[in-house]
Amino acid sequence: MDKRVNSVKDAISGIENNMTLMLGGFGLCGIPENCISALVEANINGLTCISNNAGVDDFGLGLLLQKKQIRKMISSYVGENDEFERQMLSGELEVDLIPQGSLAARCYAGGAGIPAFFTPAGYGTEVAEGKEIRYFNGKPHLLEHALEADYAIVKAWKGDWDGNLIYKGTARNFNPAMAMAGKITIAEVEILVAPGELDPNAIHTPGIFVQRIFQGVNYEKRIEQRTVQAKLS
Amino acid sequence: MLDKNGIARRIAQELQDKWYVNLGIGIPTLIANHVPDDIEVTFQSENGILGMGPFPFEGEEDADLINAGKQTITALPGAAIFDSATSFAMIRGQHIQLTVLGAMEVADNGNIANWKIPGRMVKGMGGAMDLVASADNIIVAMMHTNKRGKSKLLRQCSLPLTGVGCVKRVVTNLAVLDVTPNGFKLIERAPGVTVEQIQEATEGRLVVEGDIPEMNL
Numbered sequence: 001m002d003k004r005v006n007s008v009k010d011a012i013s014g015i016e017n018n019m020t021l022m023l024g025g026f027g028l029c030g031i032p033e034n035c036i037s038a039l040v041e042a043n044i045n046g047l048t049c050i051s052n053n054a055g056v057d058d059f060g061l062g063l064l065l066q067k068k069q070i071r072k073m074i075s076s077y078v079g080e081n082d083e084f085e086r087q088m089l090s091g092e093l094e095v096d097l098i099p100q101g102s103l104a105a106r107c108y109a110g111g112a113g114i115p116a117f118f119t120p121a122g123y124g125t126e127v128a129e130g131k132e133i134r135y136f137n138g139k140p141h142l143l144e145h146a147l148e149a150d151y152a153i154v155k156a157w158k159g160d161w162d163g164n165l166i167y168k169g170t171a172r173n174f175n176p177a178m179a180m181a182g183k184i185t186i187a188e189v190e191i192l193v194a195p196g197e198l199d200p201n202a203i204h205t206p207g208i209f210v211q212r213i214f215q216g217v218n219y220e221k222r223i224e225q226r227t228v229q230a231k232l233s
Numbered sequence: 234m235l236d237k238n239g240i241a242r243r244i245a246q247e248l249q250d251k252w253y254v255n256l257g258i259g260i261p262t263l264i265a266n267h268v269p270d271d272i273e274v275t276f277q278s279e280n281g282i283l284g285m286g287p288f289p290f291e292g293e294e295d296a297d298l299i300n301a302g303k304q305t306i307t308a309l310p311g312a313a314i315f316d317s318a319t320s321f322a323m324i325r326g327q328h329i330q331l332t333v334l335g336a337m338e339v340a341d342n343g344n345i346a347n348w349k350i351p352g353r354m355v356k357g358m359g360g361a362m363d364l365v366a367s368a369d370n371i372i373v374a375m376m377h378t379n380k381r382g383k384s385k386l387l388r389q390c391s392l393p394l395t396g397v398g399c400v401k402r403v404v405t406n407l408a409v410l411d412v413t414p415n416g417f418k419l420i421e422r423a424p425g426v427t428v429e430q431i432q433e434a435t436e437g438r439l440v441v442e443g444d445i446p447e448m449n450l
Binding site for chain 1: 299366367395398
């Protein structure tokens with residue numbers, strides 16, 4: 001089933017103001033750079049973005065924040081972004097902070113047909129406010145609901161026309177769970193190949209979860225914290 | 234008194250052979266530099282790697298290989314990479330034997346606060362709430378007092394909580410303390426630190442029984 005689209009513009013067609021998007025990535029690692037740029041260019045506003053982080057001031061989702069295209073962020077960790085903090089503290093931006101494991105599980109649940117589940121994370125904290133508590137094996141758990149998105153946008157290393165995806169290194173992170181949870185899932189890949197070229201045993205995201213795929217260009221892959229050790233001569 | 238590396242070195246003594254360990258950002262990250270030679274532990278980073286190795290050599294950084302602190306890392310032979318949902322299945326499912334994390338405040342009932350200062354710092358909890366709610370064995374690594382000299386070991390946390398009744402042990406620049414039903418039980422003193430100094434720096438209930446040995450580093 002050929003799911004290729006001709007351009008990033010075609011890939012994001014149908015995304016409108018006030019929609020809910022999921023965007024894969026952890027920090028700046030494994031983020032859909034091409035689609036983010038296209039969303040900035042298309043000037044789509046009022047977005048609810050579900051993403052573990054909010055990028056940095058001048059890269060990743062920070063680019064959408066700069067232009068105030070995001071109305072609400074659903075994330076687990078949003079440090080490293082001054083403009084984000086400013087918009088949040090001034091009330092311009094609505095923010096829902098979620099424990100990282102619950103965020104991943106809620107995306108997975110959204111794609112897997114599990115409407116809600118119980119988790120111990122956040123019991124006794126602000127996160128538990130207004131949520132049903134139940135005890136299992138003597139331990140308190142919160143009821144958390146699945147997350148779904150109008151569009152999920154993921155980034156993989158390799159993909160084929162059928163939408164099968166392989167991620168590289170820790171750029172995998174939230175991408176597989178989010179790929180499952182989009183009503184329409186857009187995958188941008190570094191290398192796009194014909195069906196049969198990827199080893200079926202190595203597929204991380206089966207193509208059934210992906211509706212559109214294209215090969216991205218000019219990946220910057222910015223490193224947030226470059227930590228190295230000196231080579232012993 | 235210990236520096237941050239000293240705290241890491243003391244916590245490294247808690248590691249046991251064949252454990253899977255999650256280290257938080259800050260002082261906990263330094264523990265990886267002090268693993269005893271005669272044991273094997275595997276470090277997990279919650280963004281999706283087991284078998285995290287040291288920082289790469291200069292010029293060998295890979296933007297697609299980072300830890301949860303977004304630092305470039307390496308993968309050791311035998312490492313495994315997985316997605317976030319699987320990563321937190323390991324954490325929530327209690328497959329990790331030890332979690333070490335930093336804190337802004339710890340209360341003498343085991344409550345911990347480390348993610349938010351209302352109106353001033355809102356960075357989010359990241360994976361900390363999942364980690365502290367699920368792990369059986371949680372050690373907090375932190376300085377005993379904050380920058381203004383105020384105790385971080387309290388009767389009650391004043392900041393929004395990360396988890397309740399979860400911390401088992403606290404290792405600071407001054408002491409090793411266990412959380413017990415009667416408060417912080419003093420286990421060891423840092424080199425050159427007196428029980429009185431620890432008492433003075435601890436706002437929460439402190440239990441001192443018998444002679445308190447000095448850490449053996």
